[in-house]
Amino acid sequence: MRAQYPSQTVGPFFAFALVREGGNILVDEQTLGERITLKGRVLDGDGEPVDDALVEIWQADAHGRFRHPADPQYAQADPHFKGFGRSGTTGEGFCFQTIKPGPVPPSPVPCIAVRVFARGMLIHAVTRVYFSDHDNTQDPVFAGLDPVRRQTLVAQRCELPSGVVYRWDIRLQGEGETIFFDL
Amino acid sequence: MSEAGHKGVLDWSIQPPYLHAPYVATVRRAPHHPLVPLAASLMERTGPVYGEGDIGPLDHDLTKNAAKNGEPLGERIIVTGQVLDENGRGVPGVLIEIWQANAAGRYVHKNDQHDAPLDPNFVGAGRTLTDEKGFYRFISIKPGAYPWKNHFNAWRPAHIHFSLIGRNFSERLVTQMYFPGDPLLEYDPIYQGIPNTKARSRLISRFDLETTQPEWALGYRFDIVLAGYDQTYFEPGGH
Numbered sequence: 426m427r428a429q430y431p432s433q434t435v436g437p438f439f440a441f442a443l444v445r446e447g448g449n450i451l452v453d454e455q456t457l458g459e460r461i462t463l464k465g466r467v468l469d470g471d472g473e474p475v476d477d478a479l480v481e482i483w484q485a486d487a488h489g490r491f492r493h494p495a496d497p498q499y500a501q502a503d504p505h506f507k508g509f510g511r512s513g514t515t516g517e518g519f520c521f522q523t524i525k526p527g528p529v530p531p532s533p534v535p536c537i538a539v540r541v542f543a544r545g546m547l548i549h550a551v552t553r554v555y556f557s558d559h560d561n562t563q564d565p566v567f568a569g570l571d572p573v574r575r576q577t578l579v580a581q582r583c584e585l586p587s588g589v590v591y592r593w594d595i596r597l598q599g600e601g602e603t604i605f606f607d608l
Numbered sequence: 609m610s611e612a613g614h615k616g617v618l619d620w621s622i623q624p625p626y627l628h629a630p631y632v633a634t635v636r637r638a639p640h641h642p643l644v645p646l647a648a649s650l651m652e653r654t655g656p657v658y659g660e661g662d663i664g665p666l667d668h669d670l671t672k673n674a675a676k677n678g679e680p681l682g683e684r685i686i687v688t689g690q691v692l693d694e695n696g697r698g699v700p701g702v703l704i705e706i707w708q709a710n711a712a713g714r715y716v717h718k719n720d721q722h723d724a725p726l727d728p729n730f731v732g733a734g735r736t737l738t739d740e741k742g743f744y745r746f747i748s749i750k751p752g753a754y755p756w757k758n759h760f761n762a763w764r765p766a767h768i769h770f771s772l773i774g775r776n777f778s779e780r781l782v783t784q785m786y787f788p789g790d791p792l793l794e795y796d797p798i799y800q801g802i803p804n805t806k807a808r809s810r811l812i813s814r815f816d817l818e819t820t821q822p823e824w825a826l827g828y829r830f831d832i833v834l835a836g837y838d839q840t841y842f843e844p845g846g847h
Contacts, residue, residue: 509656
């Protein structure tokens with residue numbers, strides 16, 4: 426066995442290398458599924474927005490398929506859907522233009538994998554986001570979480586004239602601290 | 609860092625904790641609750657797949673990919689190594705993205721106010737994919753140390769930031785590569801934030817005369833061991 430290498434902070438100056446134009450847009454005109462915006466803030470222990478964090482997401486397409494060979498349905502995955510996105514949190518926070526993923530068996534409800542990096546974090550934090558318009562207690566992971574704390578993983582659906590927005594803040598510390606996972 | 613019995617991807621005897629008070633910014637950003645064990649689903653066992661089409665021909669050469677009217681100033685370096693999994697096998701197709709300060713210790717970023725010159729021929733960002741055996745290679749300029757305001761007279765040792773995206777969501781590492789013999793390492797709360805001295809010393813690259821090219825550039829070797837769920841789990845014939 427080789428010993429894994431330790432993490433170090435992403436630091437404050439990653440944007441010019443990691444945040445590319447369009448990197449937070451997972452869809453094109455032909456992507457299947459319900460268009461959604463996933464947006465929110467990363468908040469520190471004082472409730473202050475963290476404006477130099479990096480958020481990454483990974484999710485299934487509208488039919489619950491991943492464009493990755495470990496998915497038995499890989500070949501049928503939507504070629505117009507990227508699945509992976511990155512957003513910095515300068516200004517308003519993070520924002521992704523994506524679709525509502527399909528549920529991935531054995532879970533009957535959709536969710537998105539999320540990773541947060543920031544100055545002041547020597548190692549990233551892994552979490553998940555679920556959607557307020559589903560019965561997430563049917564999800565085997567969600568069902569096993571503390572009933573109060575698990576609400577920190579639920580994005581709230583807002584139907585605006587401009588489209589469907591799911592709002593979700595990531596609280597690194599303190600009251601309402603987001604559940605982070607040991608993957 | 610989480611409940612006993614859960615064998616996660618990360619080894620917490622090696623990885624730094626969230627809270628390391630000498631690195632002041634951790635104090636209000638470190639989660640207080642213990643991490644909750646998560647058995648990976650298909651979502652965490654898949655991830656973005658990158659190919660040659662994602663990489664431009666000069667993306668790996670930081671001395672050329674932002675040149676406007678000449679070569680960047682500083683000591684030209686070659687940084688090369690192999691990305692391995694915990695079983696010692698080379699990991700192909702890893703997207704490696706790097707970023708760094710220029711030779712004077714200045715980043716191309718609006719929030720970097722260090723009074724040191726920008727270099728019109730250097731941005732300091734690059735990317736590449738590991739080859740079929742896990743090898744990668746960058747050409748760059750040795751970055752300078754730079755001051756930061758963590759504590760009085762705080763200086764970051766020269767470093768190159770590395771971001772690695774492996775074969776699935778679980779196989780992910782953001783770290784920093786340091787240079788051998790740097791006296792600032794001893795005083796750096798980010799490097800020292802890794803409590804395991806053997807583990808942190810792995811982030812120091814090795815000067816390598818074989819990689820060094822006569823009359824042209826110094827060579828540094830930096831292998832990286834990447835933790836993640838074993839891909840063979842889903843592969844036909846895997847074990």
